Amino acid sequence: xxxxxxxxxxxxxxxxxxxxxxxxxxxxxxxxxxxxxxxxxxxxxxxxxxxxxxxxxxxxxxxxxxxxxxxxxxxxxxxxxxxxxxxxxxxxxxxxxxxxxxxxxxxxxxxxxxxxxxxxxxxxxxxxxxxxxxxxxxxxxxxxxxxxxxxxxxxxxxxxxxxxxxxxxxxxxxxxxxxxxxxxxxxxxxxxxxxxxxxxxxxxxxxxxxxxxxxxxxxxxxxxxxxxxxxxxxxxxxxxxxxxxxxxxxxxxxxxxxxxxxxxxxxxxxxxxxxxxxxxxxxxxxxxxxxxxxxxxxxxxxxxxxxxxxxxx
Numbered sequence: 502x503x504x505x506x507x508x509x510x511x512x513x514x515x516x517x518x519x520x521x522x523x524x525x526x527x528x529x530x531x532x533x534x535x536x537x538x539x540x541x542x543x544x545x546x547x548x549x550x551x552x553x554x555x556x557x558x559x560x561x562x563x564x565x566x567x568x569x570x571x572x573x574x575x576x577x578x579x580x581x582x583x584x585x586x587x588x589x590x591x592x593x594x595x596x597x598x599x600x601x602x603x604x605x606x607x608x609x610x611x612x613x614x615x616x617x618x619x620x621x622x623x624x625x626x627x628x629x630x631x632x633x634x635x636x637x638x639x640x641x642x643x644x645x646x647x648x649x650x651x652x653x654x655x656x657x658x659x660x661x662x663x664x665x666x667x668x669x670x671x672x673x674x675x676x677x678x679x680x681x682x683x684x685x686x687x688x689x690x691x692x693x694x695x696x697x698x699x700x701x702x703x704x705x706x707x708x709x710x711x712x713x714x715x716x717x718x719x720x721x722x723x724x725x726x727x728x729x730x731x732x733x734x735x736x737x738x739x740x741x742x743x744x745x746x747x748x749x750x751x752x753x754x755x756x757x758x759x760x761x762x763x764x765x766x767x768x769x770x771x772x773x774x775x776x777x778x779x780x781x782x783x784x785x786x787x788x789x790x791x792x793x794x795x796x797x798x799x800x801x802x803x804x805x806x807x808x809x810x811x812x813x814x
Contacts, residue, residue: 527557527558527559527560527584528548528551528555528557528558528559528560528583528584528585528586529560529562529579529584529585529586530544530547530548530559530560530561530562530586530587530588531562531564531572531575531576531585531586531587531588531589532544532561532562532563532564532565532572532587532588532589533564533565533569533570533571533572533573533587533589533593534563534565534569534572534589534590535563535565536563536565538682539620539701539703539704539779539781540588540589540590540743541561541563542779543588543617543618543743543776543779543781544561544588545561546772546775546776546779547588547617547766547772548560548561548588549771549775550766550769550771550772550775551762551763551766553771554762554765554766554769555762561588568592568593568596568597568600568601568655568657569589569590569592569593569597570593570597570601570604570605570606572587572589572593573587573589573593573594573597573606573611573746574605574606576606576611576746576747576748577605577606577607577610577611577748577749578606578748579748580748581747581748581749581750581751581752582751582752582755583747583751583752583755583756583758583759585747585748586614586745586746586747586759587611587745587746587747588617588743588744588745588746589743589744589746590620590659590741590742590743591613591741591742591743591744591795591798592658592659592741593611594608594611594795594799595742595795595798595799595802596657596658596659596662596802598799599657599799599802599803599806599813600656600657600806600811600813600814601813601814602813602814608799609749610748610749611746611747611748611749612746612747612748612749612751612756612788613744613745613746613788613791613792613795614744614745614746614747614756614759614760614763614788614791615744615745615759615760615763615764615767615785615786615787615788615791616742616743616744616784616785616786616790616791616794617743617744617745617763617766617767617783617784617785618743618744618767618776618781618782618783618784619717619740619741619742619743619782619784620659620701620702620703620740620741620742620743620781621701621702621715621716621717621721621740621741622659622660622663622699622700622701622702622715622716622740622741623699623700623701623702623705623710623712623713623714623715623716623724623727624638624664624667624697624698624699624712624713624714624716625690625697625698625699625700625705625710625711625712625713626638626690626696626697626698626710626711626713627690627691627693627709627710627711628709628710628711630696630697630711632696632697632713633711634713635713635714635728635733635735636733638697638713639671639673642668642671642673642674642675643673646673646674647674647675647676648676649675649676649696649697650675650676650678650694650695650696651664651675651676651677651678651695651696651697651698651699652677652678652679652680652685652686652689652690652695652698652699653677653678653679653680653686653698653699654679654680654681654682654683654686654699654700654701655679655680655681655682656679656811657806657811658679659739659740659741660699660700660701660716661677661679661699662738662802662805662806662809663699663716663738663739663740664677664699664716665677665805665808665809666736666738666801666805667716667730667735667736667738669805669808670735670736671735678695683700683701683704684704686698686699686700687700687704687705687708690710691708697713699716701741702715702721702723702724702780703779703780703781704780706723706780712724712727714727714728714729714730714733714735715727715728715729715730716730716737716738716740717729717730717731717737717738717740718730718731718737719731720732721782722782723777723780723782738801739794739797739798739801742791742794742795742798744763744786744791745759745763747759756788760787760788763785764785764787767783767784767785768783768785
């Protein structure tokens with residue numbers, strides 16, 4: 502484990518030594534996750550539309566690894582001039598500081614600019630599953646504590662903590678199994694090795710799954726028939742909050758300019774159509790709203806994690 506932490510800091514140091522000041526008229530968008538993934542594809546759709554609307558070049562750079570930590574470390578060290586941003590879930594500041602003992606940045610070094618979309622996760626079963634509803638799932642869990650096995654996209658991930666929050670509120674026990682992403686989770690679910698799973702809406706199109714509930718406080722336009730937790734009278738949990746982030750100390754006028762552009766991009770037909778093609782729906786929040794939501798999520802995670810007996814890395 503110490504060697505793995507050392508790799509993180511070696512990678513961060515390498516980034517710090519690299520030229521990280523974009524050329525004039527170029528905005529670098531750091532994506533803290535791998536190329537070709539859902540976050541990366543949304544970031545590239547956003548950058549294309551932002552470039553059209555601003556008349557400047559927006560260049561996406563993947564700096565993935567360590568649950569988003571490497572990308573956010575690069576952001577925290579970038580010049581606060583509006584030329585380097587990150588497009589990312591908020592999890593490197595809402596989840597990672599609670600899961601890792603050593604962090605190469607502080608949350609105060611990152612400034613949320615705007616929310617772009619919410620990544621909504623589900624509680625889903627195979628179409629032939631005997632589990633018909635969330636109430637049915639809850640009843641089975643109470644009858645056999647810890648026996649129902651479910652898959653999620655990694656320890657401490659948004660879907661893991663989402664299902665854990667539901668289980669805690671309902672006083673039931675599930676048996677969670679961590680995988681590296683939704684693809685691995687769905688392979689095991691469809692193969693009959695899991696009782697249920699917590700994949701993202703964007704991952705389940707065409708899979709023929711039965712969605713018992715959305716881990717959200719409202720229904721989703723891409724799955725209008727699927728009830729939200731709130732619809733069912735269960736406590737809602739926070740979805741994946743995805744947006745733009747800047748280095749702290751970026752001038753307020755620069756942040757306001759980027760936020761204004763973000764609002765226009767999210768409202769544009771071009772970006773909305775691109776997002777729908779990726780099974781996502783834009784959901785804009787300004788900086789104040791985004792920061793408040795991030796803080797609430799961090800506080801909820803800090804309260805929940807001690808109940809999960811997860812080892813901090």
